[in-house]
Amino acid sequence: MLDDVDRALIHALHIDGRTPFSRIATVLGVSTQTVARRYRRLTAEVALRVVGLPDTRHSGQAQWILRLTAAPHSAQNLARALARRADTSWVKLISGGTEIFTIVTTPDHQPDRALLLHDIPRTAGITAVSAHCLLHLYHGGPSAWRGRPNVLDERQQRLLEPVVQPHSERHAVTRSDAALLAALRHDGRASHADLAKTTGWSAATVARRLAELRAGGALFFDIELDTAVLGIAVQALLWMSVAPTHLDRVATTLAGHAELAFVAATTGSTNLVANALCTGPAALHRYLTQRLGSVEGIHTIETAPVLRTVKATSPMAVV
Template identity: 35%
Template sequence: MVLDTLDRRLVCALQLDGRAEPGLLARALGVSARTVTRRLARLRGTGVLRVVLLPRAVDEAVGALLLRVRVLRGQVAAVADALAARPDVPFVDLMLGGQEVSAAVVTDRAGRDRLLYRQLPGTDAVTETTVHAALHLFADAAQWQAGLLTPDEVAVLNPAPVASLPGPPVEPDALDRALLAELGADARASAAAVAQAVGAPESTVRRRLRRLAAAGLLRTHATVDPRLLGMTVDANLWLALPPARLAEAGRALAAHPQVHGVLATSGPHNLMAAVFCPDYEALYRFTTEVLGPLGADRVETAIVGRAVKRAGVRLALPGEGRRGSR
């Protein structure tokens, strides 16, 4: 499927506000609400676009595991599929070359131990596993934007921040958790649909959703193949930095528009950045012009051959319809 300019701009608008109403999206993009509704139905109906709910990033990212799994040639797809089928694995990539799978694991200690000490070693196809622990999050997938909107259009979708709720942080109760669960796989579900699903009055659901949004619990992610947005190269950059430069480098990369994730990690490389680039020449420029001044002792560039799962969403192969979910 090919996305035209309006499709791409619509995706960019949803990157800013995944639950924006068609009327607001139409006003930001300068088209009719009917056009937005029709385009959204096509993008979502074909599985090209999904808007999902993300947890508070720091709750999951810090302490998560970043795996680099070496696999026998010819077995990489099976190992990637097995990892992608796990609900505690939100990200899975096949790396270029066909012998490595990259994955993020968010689980408790018991789940971690089963995976690392029993399941992966017990798989004949796996030859080596490298594990990094995420120590600090600088930016995650929800913060990446393709950058196809003007500042005025962004302002329509990003009004003044909602004032923080007074008192202690919001602790979701049973109804809140039910609402978040309903929105998990389809963050654009209407308040009416969510109310019907959980058996609560629509007015109550709307009030609760506003409360959850103000507490930062309605973080959305517009999941789409970045190649459809003109980003043909996806790479994981592993940097080894002097400790005194780590925080500054992490903040600088988090602010860069091509970066869709930055983590401080354990291991010989202490910073990992995931980047989208239009082509290999752009990746070269990113390496020399952006990474160069950061003062890394060494950099490893690992190219993603195919994204299998992103933000909990199983991605379809070219020519496939919708498949899988969180």
């Protein structure tokens, strides 16, 4: 059960995952030792984790959403195998455990280099595969789910906002950043000294590169945790068909819904996908029939319940 300090700490890390514990302690009015102790406890008990992630909109990378249907006896093993890959995130078992959802990141916009055309068709047990190119992210990534704790007042939030020095040029992610990004995906709070050991750079070079990537919007920090502690009991993926002329309006509207953690336009038979997080089946039903149902322009909706998230964004989240 989270108390007020726990919720304030989560909110603070949401604002800036690399904020020093000493600054968080000052803003919360507690000791630095208390903040560090609470962080360690939340890491152990609710899988709280800070992760550093590239913003694919500024990195030259492409993302593909895969829906894989597999025999019941092989779906879980396949999901674990996908979770172990460095190019996958958000591996979820859905639709009764016979379908897998995952996002695959490719180094460029050439899908023939992605696992979807090489490894997946050769895997035994798969009965159907569909791939959808993620065309535009309306909500998710740097714009976090609004259902997270929001307990700090405006003054406290201003004190915790990251100090990002503007740069005269935009710095995109390059191949030389691979080791740095891999380390930050494991631990977004890793020290400059630890990152220097991983990359072979000096601590000063690490600090400078982090500042450049953050200032250019190529790198952001997010948090992961077990949403059950926030009262979330039901997750569902929503596949929607929207007339192209209404797509931008509908997606922008949905991006403002607190129930949705992810909204994106895709290719395929449906052109909009969202991830809903609700307190229970009744809450999901109310959202679908009342709030979502009142949005004009949505022709069809397929609701796929999420049974389990095998992997979030971080490799350390694999279970």
